[in-house]
Structures are given as structure tokens and as C-alpha cells.
Amino acid sequence: MSAKIMDGKVVAATVYERVKAKAADLALRGVTPGLATILVGDDPASKVYVGSKIKACAANGLKSFHEPMPRTISQKDLLAKIAELNRSPEVHGILVQMPLPPHLNVDEALRALDPAKDADGLHPANQGRWIQMKSWKDVKASGLPLPCTPAGCMEILEHYGIPISGAHAVVAGRSLLVGKPLALMLLSADATVTQAHSRTRDLADVCRRADILVAAVGKPRFIPGDWVKEGAAVIDVGINRLPEGLVGDVDFAAASARAAAITPVPGGVGPMTVAMLLWNTVCAASHFL
């Protein structure tokens, strides 16, 4: 079997169409959706990510407000900046680029965001709400901002018609940004969900039971092909920089010989994150009407 490649650029393009349509509709009502990006310090990877977010805003009818801050900024000044952006009528979504330097308190910063401007979907008050909902349909209809990368994974699965209800999904990784929220999204869509992580015993055996296997561990080619069940759908969230280029958390060549469908790296989950960020922002702007 040779796996169907699930192309994130194709799926992201469908999301950008929705973003543009909503932005155009907002423009008719005199509103330009605006995204503020807070970047603390000068981590090169973070700079690249924020840069691509700003570029995507320009390409899709959103304004962006870039707020670079020195690495040494105090928690107080970070909170003051967030408060200022919370008040700004031009800003509908605020993104605090992760990771923050270790002297800053991430939880407190996230809770300082106006939940209505939570572009990354990380405010606990928003997460607490959709997590309590009974179905993925309800979650999507709620208009609540969802964490971008896992929401992008759901878009890919839906676009390629991967059956979720009743499927056994295994999510390897339990990060705040990806693993944990994705497991909860798959659960809301009626998958039987196993969340695995660094303390999981016999991860190979756990992965081999997955109809939908999500790798979000951040280790290059950590999941070998023979951990993939014949006919599974594989979502590879990993983006690892090796001398030979970007590779995922899954051994792509070996896994695609067994999977029915798989996301490549690059070009799989990666392009979805920014698309969903813009989607959250235009949805937030609509709520301000």
C-alpha cells in the first residue's frame, strides 16, 4: 500500500478562502480584522513564525500590529502591553508568541488576555468551555477560538474524509499547544482516544492499535514504520530541523508503506497553524460587531 498524501497546503488554502470571505464581509461593515503579535526576545525560529503570521495577515485582508519586546522585559510590562492591546479597538486577536523566556509566567500572561481576543485559543476560560461540550459540531459552532495546530489537524482529517467517530485515535504527546487539546477534539468527534506520552510503557504496542495516529513528540523520526497499523491515518505534527532538512516525528518513508493516509513534513500540519490563527482572528472580529 502506498499512502495518500494529506496535503496541508491544499487544506490551508480552503481555510484562507473562508478567512478572506469573512474579512471581506467585515470590510463591508467597516471593520478590518486586526491581529497583534507579541514577540519577546529574538529567538530566530520565533521571529520566522511571527514573520509568516504577519505576511499571512497582509495576504488575507487582516491588519497586523507587531509588538516586539526585549528579552529582559518584566512580567508587569508584559501584562501592561496585553492590557493595552485588550483595550485597543483595532485589535481583535492577540497572540503571545511561545516560548516566553523562563522568567516570565506563561499561565498568568494567557489569563491576562481578553478571552474574546484569544487568537491562539489558549486562554483557560475558552478551553474550559469547549472541553465541556458534547460534540465536535457543538465545539465548531460555538465560535470559541481553538488552539491552532490541533484545530488544523482536525481540518485535515475532515478534508480527507478520515472517519473519526468510533475510530481508535492514539495521540503521542500531551503538550498544552497540541497533544492535549487534539485528544479532546478527537474525543468530541467520538473517537476512542488514547493519550500517550514519555511515561507510556510499550508505546509501540499502543501506537499499533491506532486507526488515527498522531505524532506530537518533537523527536525526529521517533515513530518507526512498523508502529503504524496497516491502513491507519497518520498525522505528523513534528517539525525537526536536521542537516538534511525538516523531518517529522514519523519515519515517513516506512510509515507511508503501511498507512492509508499520511501528512508529509514539511507541507502537512505546518501550513495549518497560521491558517487557523487567522480564522480565529476573523471570527473574533465578527463577535465584536
Add this chain to the structure above:
Amino acid sequence: MSAKIMDGKVVAATVYERVKAKAADLALRGVTPGLATILVGDDPASKVYVGSKIKACAANGLKSFHEPMPRTISQKDLLAKIAELNRSPEVHGILVQMPLPPHLNVDEALRALDPAKDADGLHPANQGRWIQMKSWKDVKASGLPLPCTPAGCMEILEHYGIPISGAHAVVAGRSLLVGKPLALMLLSADATVTQAHSRTRDLADVCRRADILVAAVGKPRFIPGDWVKEGAAVIDVGINRLPEGLVGDVDFAAASARAAAITPVPGGVGPMTVAMLLWNTVCAASHFL
């Protein structure tokens, strides 16, 4: 093998000792912790539950404020009552007894609670916060109110020294009150967690992999003995009324021949719910000092 019986009355007694100690400490500072119970309508089971909560308050140094409301009450009047209790300086915890009649909006009622007075630990802003924490130790140290029944299950597992880290936990059931939060608590304690539910295919096979098996499906003796792995710990959350008496979701006799440890029904998880409710209330009162 004959299973060790995990006695919820014994574990609840240890929680009540902590409750009494905290209440005594609060009394020294001039504070009597107070729990308000809102009971809409006259469902006999709900009346019994609320009655036992009020009785437990009296026995452990808490004041209770009972607020019965007619079944036909409007959402507006329910919210007004919640707002009134939010303002009351004598009330430190508020409990809205579930289920509410279908014309009332549960989500909105829960969100109307002051998160600092959320005795049942169901406010999404509270759930969103502890769900994001990295360890069960952090969750417990946070002082956030946790949903009572699943927090009680965790107390039982800890009291009886059941290893959680690295164990494969299977939670059958995904309710707002029990299954979903318990899966997240077990995950924070480093279990590999599978959440199963009515759409799960081959539930027998899923259950047989569990080192910790939680039954929270609400169907009498739904889980037969041969779904229990030899040596597993079984937590039976079910309380089903049959002509012969109360039975759990697990076939107790057959399961205890295979499990290493099991909670009985009645006398297992049942006694924990009220104990954890009182614990949430005295913790909330401490935060008001």
C-alpha cells in the same frame, strides 16, 4: 485472586479529618465556611443528595444555606439567585444540584458562578486552568476546586497506593461530571489514558488492557468480570438502583475474582463525592481570608 476492597468510607473519613481541621483553623480566624445548595424542583434522588450534603456540613463545622427553587423557575431567576449568593459574604461555596430541568441552560448557570465559589469544580474557567497544568501535584497544589467525584476517585487510588504513573488507565464514560475530568486527572498523574464511551468499538478488548479500569457508564453490571485484566485496580463509579438494591457498573463478584483491588457499590466512590464537596468549600473559604 480475591481483590482488596477499596473502602470509600475509610478514605472519605480521612478527607473529613482534613475538612474539620481546616474549618477549625478558619473558626479561629472568625470565619465559618458556608455552602449554599441550589435545588431546582423536587426530584427525589436530588433531594436525597442535597440532604446528605447539608447533613455533612453540620457534622464537619460548615454552615449550609439551602435554596430550594420551584421546578418552573426561569433562567433569569436562577441567575439572579446565583448572583445573590456570589455576593453573600457568608457563602464560600455554591452548588447547583444537577440535573437541572431541561428548560434551563446549564452552561450559562455554571458560568454565572463566581469561579472562587465553585464548590462543584464545574466552572469552565477553573477546569480550563487545572487541565493546562503539567502534573497532578501542581493540580492539587493549585487550590483550584476539582470536580468532586473524579477527585474522590483519585483520593481512593492514592490512599490504597495504586501506581498511576506509567499505568494504562481506561475510563469508560466521558461525562462532564466524571469521565472526562477523571481521564484528565489520571493523565496529569502520568497514566497512559484511554477514554472509551458509547461509540467505542470492541470495548471488551479496550478494557482488558487496563491496569486501572474506571467504569462510569451508568448501566448496572455493564462490565463483566472477564473484561477485567488480572491484577487490575477497578474503580466503579456507577450507582444503579435495582430491585435487589444498589449495584455498580461492574459485575462485582466476577470482577473481584480477577482484580487486585476494587471499589464496592455502595461504599466505594459514593461516599467520596460529598467529602470532596466539603473540601472544595473549606479551601474556597480559606482563599477569602
